[in-house]
Amino acid sequence: MIDHIRQSLETIAAKDRMRAVRASEMTAGGRIERDGCQLIDFSSNDYLGLALHPLLKQRSCEFIERFGAGAGASRLITGTSQAHEDIERQIAAFKGTEAALVMASGWQANAGVIPALAKAAPRTVIFADELVHNSIHAGCRGAKAEVYFYRHNDLADLQRLLNDTASTFDGRVVITESVFSMDGDGADLAALNAIAAEHDAMLYVDEAHATGVLGERGAGLTADHPGAGVVMGTFSKALGGFGAYVACSQLMRDYLVNMCAGLIFSTAPPPAVLGSMSAALELVPEMDAERAHLAALSEQLREGLLAMGYDTRGSTTQIVPLVVGAEADALALGQHLLDRSIAALPIRPPTVPNGTSRIRFALRSTLSREDVDHVLSAVAEWRDA
Numbered sequence: 057m058i059d060h061i062r063q064s065l066e067t068i069a070a071k072d073r074m075r076a077v078r079a080s081e082m083t084a085g086g087r088i089e090r091d092g093c094q095l096i097d098f099s100s101n102d103y104l105g106l107a108l109h110p111l112l113k114q115r116s117c118e119f120i121e122r123f124g125a126g127a128g129a130s131r132l133i134t135g136t137s138q139a140h141e142d143i144e145r146q147i148a149a150f151k152g153t154e155a156a157l158v159m160a161s162g163w164q165a166n167a168g169v170i171p172a173l174a175k176a177a178p179r180t181v182i183f184a185d186e187l188v189h190n191s192i193h194a195g196c197r198g199a200k201a202e203v204y205f206y207r208h209n210d211l212a213d214l215q216r217l218l219n220d221t222a223s224t225f226d227g228r229v230v231i232t233e234s235v236f237s238m239d240g241d242g243a244d245l246a247a248l249n250a251i252a253a254e255h256d257a258m259l260y261v262d263e264a265h266a267t268g269v270l271g272e273r274g275a276g277l278t279a280d281h282p283g284a285g286v287v288m289g290t291f292s293k294a295l296g297g298f299g300a301y302v303a304c305s306q307l308m309r310d311y312l313v314n315m316c317a318g319l320i321f322s323t324a325p326p327p328a329v330l331g332s333m334s335a336a337l338e339l340v341p342e343m344d345a346e347r348a349h350l351a352a353l354s355e356q357l358r359e360g361l362l363a364m365g366y367d368t369r370g371s372t373t374q375i376v377p378l379v380v381g382a383e384a385d386a387l388a389l390g391q392h393l394l395d396r397s398i399a400a401l402p403i404r405p406p407t408v409p410n411g412t413s414r415i416r417f418a419l420r421s422t423l424s425r426e427d428v429d430h431v432l433s434a435v436a437e438w439r440d441a
């Protein structure tokens with residue numbers, strides 16, 4: 057087996073796709089420190105700068121002092137504390153749903169909840185947008201269901217697939233992200249709600265990148281367009297901490313507590329994580345000024361890149377891709393930016409489709425207009441070289 061593992065790594069290296077983890081530390085003002093250098097951080101998903109917020113740190117410490125370091129067991133054994141139930145009530149109020157569940161991570165939520173849903177009906181079919189996150193793919197692979205991927209945000213393609221196949225199944229699920237993680241564009245939730253209702257399908261929405269940033273009081277786009285049967289999101293991005301939530305009806309919550317393996321067979325999220333969740337849920341609804349600044353920075357970057365003739369896909373949010381096409385170009389541009397103290401990740405296949413290698417800029421409210429100007433001049437310099 058070791059030989060196969062070595063060979064796999066050699067194949068990855070031969071394609072120049074070797075990845076490695078590198079230590080960085082987030083610092084104030086939208087910076088990170090890496091190898092002793094301060095970089096302007098356009099890579100992390102800490103969109104509102106909450107990861108370093110004093111209240112999140114303080115509340116995590118308080119929760120550790122009061123409840124200890126670990127939950128001790130899974131939710132169904134003895135791992136559910138009053139704090140879990142309080143946070144779940146806070147999440148439901150924030151999202152405008154009847155109930156909610158906290159999960160260990162967004163990846164685990166998608167990988168666990170989708171297979172659980174598929175078990176509800178004797179024959180289930182899933183229709184997912186082709187650009188959904190790896191964790192949704194993992195959930196679909198783990199589900200006993202037939203899975204179809206519709207063209208990205210192409211609702212006519214979804215309708216066609218539903219018309220052709222849906223009636224031969226007992227249960228139907230349509231899955232989308234509300235903001236797509238690599239293209240930074242949004243889904244048409246009003247239309248998806250209508251299509252799901254027309255075909256008696258359940259809509260499942262991943263709000264990982266919308267939670268905290270978009271929608272009334274930062275509650276995500278489903279708060280403005282209710283109707284999905286399951287909404288999941290993370291505390292690991294704009295909410296500055298870790299862990300995830302599922303917002304849903306009480307019936308769905310009861311079902312997942314009984315059927316979702318990722319919840320039943322995994323230790324409950326620990327007090328420190330619940331502390332930062334509780335603080336973020338208090339702060340986020342009041343952060344309209346930060347959201348407005350973030351939207352303005354995103355617009356400034358997008359307009360600058362579009363004016364230079366670059367493709368930013370359909371981005372309308374704080375995620376702004378600069379598509380260069382070839383992998384080598386994405387790597388070269390990434391290095392060019394790094395040489396100018398800008399951390400912005402090159403993203404290549406298999407994370408994005410072939411021929412769409414890009415720099416993915418993730419804007420943060422802790423950045424300034426001058427930081428964005430600096431990026432735009434660095435990109436212009438690279439283009440003109």
Ligand SMILES: Cc1ncc(COP(=O)(O)O)c(C=O)c1O
Pocket residue numbers: 161162163164166189191233237262264265290291292299300
């Ligand atoms: C759309 C989407 N869903 C889920 C996840 C996973 O969330 P977490 O980082 O909390 O595991 C991510 C993370 O990158 C994501 O982009």
